[in-house]
Amino acid sequence: MSVRNLDKIFRPDRIVLIGARDKPDTPGVRVFRNLLRNGYRGVVYTVSAEFESIHGVPTFPSLEKLPRIPDLALICSPAELVPDWIEQCGKAGIRGVVILSGGFRECSDAGLELEARIADIAGHYPKMRILGPNSLGIINTHIGMNASQTIAQPKKGHLAFVSESRGLCNSILDWAVDQGIGFSYFVSIGNMLDVGFGDLIDYFGNDSHTRAIILYVQSIRDGRRFMSAARAFARSKPIVVYKSGRFATSARVAASHTGAMVGEDAVYEAAFERAGVVRVAELDDIFDVAELLGSQRLPQGRRLAIVSNAGAPAIVATDALLARGGSLATLQEETAAYLDSVLPPFGTHNNPVDLLDSAPPERYAAALSSVIKDRNVDAVLAIFASQAGTNPNAVARVAVSAAEQSHKPLLTAWMGGASVREGLRILNEAGLSVHSTPEQAVRAFMNLVRYARNLENLYETPKEMVVRFAINRHKLRKKLEPALRIHAGSLSEDQTERLLQAYEIPVARGQTVHSEAQAVEAAGTIGYPVVLKVHSPQILHKVDFGGVELDLNDEQDVREAYERIMRVTQAHGLGAKIKGMIVQKMVKATDSVELILGAKKDATFGAVIMVGLGGIATGVFHDRVVGLPPMNEHLARRMLESLTVWPILNGYRGRAPMALDRLIEVIIRFTVLIADYPEIEQFDINPLLVTPRSVMVLDAESVVGHLNDTKRHAMGEHLAIRPYPEEYSRRSLLKDGTPVILRSIRPEDEPLWHDMVASSSDNSIRFRFRSMFRKTTHQMAVRYCCIDYEREIAIVAETAFENHRKLIGVGGLIADAEHETAEFAILVSDPWQGKGLGSILLSYCLELASRWGIQRVVAETALDNHRMLEVFSKHGFSSEIHRDEDAVLLEKRIHGP
DSSP states (O other), X not given: OOOTTTHHHHSOSEEEEESOOSSTXXXXXXXXXXXXXXXXXXXXXXXXXXXXXXXXXXOBSSGGGOSSOOSEEEEOSOGGGHHHHHHXXXXXXOOEEEEOOOOSTTTOHHHHHHXXXXXXXXXXXXXXXXXXXXXXXXXXXXXXXXXXXXXXXXXXXXXXXXXXXXXXXXXHHHHHHHHTOEEEEEEEOTTOSSOOHHHHHHHHHTOTTOSXXXXXXXXXXXXXXXXXXXXXXXXXXXXXXXXXXXXXXXXSOOOSHHHHHOOHHHHHHHHHHHHTOEEOSOGGGHHHHHHHHXXXXXXXXXXEEEEESOHHHHHHHXXXXXXXXXXXXXXXXXXXXXXXXXXXXXXXXXXXXXXXXXXXXXXXXXXXXXXXXXXXXXXXXXXXXXOTTOOHHHHHHHHHHHHHTOSSOEEEEEEOSGGGHHHHHHHHHTTOEEEXXXXXXXXXXXXXXXXXXXXXXXXXXXXXXXXXXSSOHHHHHHHHHHHHHHTOEEEOHHHHHHHHHHTTOOBOOEEEEXXXXXXXXXXXXXXXXXXXXXXXXXOOOTGGGTOEEEEEOSHHHXXXXXXXXXXXXXXXXXXXXXXXXXXXXXXXXXXXXXXXXXXXXXXXXXXXXEEEEOGGGTTTSOOEEEEOSSOOHHHHHHHHHTSTTHHHHTOOTTOOOOXXXXXXXXXXXXXXXXXXXXXXXXXXXXEEEEOSSOEEEOOEEEEEXXXXXXXXXXXXXXXXXXXXXGXXXXXXXXXXXXXXXXXXXXXXXXXXXXXXXXXXXXXHHHXXXXXXXXXXXXXXXXXXXXXXXXXXXXXXXXXXXXXXXXXXXXXXXXXXXXXXXXXXXXXXXXXXXXXXXXXXXXXXXXHHHHHHTOOEEEEEEETTOHHHHHHHHHTTOEEEEEGGGTEEEEXXXXXXO
């Protein structure tokens, strides 16, 4: 399914160039020259009221005078004239526009206002798509279209390159052409007034010429759109990102530890990892990594074997590998024995394998073929250092042969000058990962490892962890909304802790007191030892301002602590209004870990979660990790596993492990709370005390803001990833009275999904999947259970059978990126057919499609699927029979909600 009208931009039959001037080296002339020089076979018009011709080609005085309506308009006029040209393009029916003109938001506030005018005008022409402004242009090598100001023309290839930086494009392209790197598309995206990264990922993800997508990102404007598109294509089309501004931090004042500790770059890092995107730290690596990922050979782990004809480069590679968290593979005994039998007695036959300076091709062949078969090896790096008497071309052919006989990645580092040039050509033509230094090859390998790990995180089936709530969260939200509006700003500790308790997160509750005498009385009631904390909306970081006294053991301690807190906090001169003190039981646990669990609202990706080492260590040891909600058991566990403190949490050197399942449940409950309350700007739980038996909140604080659109936020719009649609759940009855629950599918449903397919006949499987298979796999289940709720609906029918939960059917809709058309598919397991379930699932999916604003639902089934064809007919689908394909194409128009 294509992205709305982007074909008009990237595959136009007719192009009109607007604003070109018949003067040497002007932007319009450069674009015109590139269009004519590179084999584009479409029609090119030029419009100019000033010049009769450009480079001898006659111009037209206006768009109205063109003989045919162009698909694409390239605008190179001065910025102040662009809004008028957009109006004229809209009236003329032009649906694709690239604005190459500069002088907009990148220059001044006046330029920002010009962009706003363009957006307003374009809003009257919903079928028009605009790339830019401030774009250098676009290239589609497979149709010979260079509609850009670039100084070089790349060769055809399989990489789609998208750059936000206009200035970087020419230098990158010039370098890539020199290196012989080919592209399917080369895009300068500009200011992203309309077409953004998400649109282009969707478009290139469906493009047959593109194997991998490269993004140069300065900022992402629509985090949710980006995440949805990237997650949709992460497995089939690797996405490599270089994000500039790595050390930039948010300029906003942070009122909480989480707000201060979670910078902009950490959020981008978390988003890329959650989307399955590979982020490279070196700009030089982007093409190597993209080509490597595009080969779709992924390592099972981080164990690398190194085969080299020189010791020093092998040592350099080993150092680089270990420094980046990789592992030097330990060869199996039989591999080592074989190497001992075929290699000279000198040198090293363990890993790294040293073949010695004069290694002939046969020695490389023996070593590579044995090492790459070793079960302990995930990938191999072959290093060739140019030496007297060696044959780099023959060795390159050996490396190609070894790679062809294995599914494991084989990377190469070919070191030398002119003597290895032909060998490099051989390796490049074979599609191997070729690098000039061992360090570069190791970086590529570790990026490959990260990509494989990201995909594993994306698609690993989480453990079933049922998190239920005693309260009706929707009713609670309605009850609290007025109070949240009134108390916009910092909530009191008491209000924050009550909110946590409502979500069944254990809190060490305290008692608010307003005098020294009340503090003493409360301490006696609670029982010593106690903690005394200042209660003030203006003092969030209590410890930093002397607002906390611990381990108070008697009345005298309480009185002295009360007086000390009052004196110290007021001495800071904050003008803080002291509303009293909070007396809390002192929780002591020698075998425990203090964590911080927090959340903040990011301008791009919405609510984000942080977990890390807490207590007084929060600001000292930077042991923390950021993640995007929603969370499940697997994602929460992976966050914890990435912490340095993880070994202690998991049980270290004989110590009992902490209550990890309870901790993970608390993290999930916290993310649900954050998802339910988009008003929350910042939230800190610090410390969160974790022991082998329990998890307890000892202190918490939160900051809330105002909501401008409650309805929009109620749909989870403040999250970059759409949460599980609980609102889709409903009960129904089959014809025989069997009760079923209709709900959206979850990743945790994978075991039940396998059972459902296993109980389906060959015919039912053929009707649903249009193919046959003997057994389902995890990879298959991932496609159907781990869905993006932003663009897919998959409603399962669940029932209880012999005291076990069972899935008995599933109906699904996959929508295009614009939510205009959705494709429907259904499977009902054989024991449950003939009971009306197919009709129930189709009817409910059509209802949900209407809610989504889907305009058209399509389906395909076999000619002999008579029962389902009857169901489609009853629901108003039209049909078109394709007898040569043994298929029926079905369609139903929906008029919206």
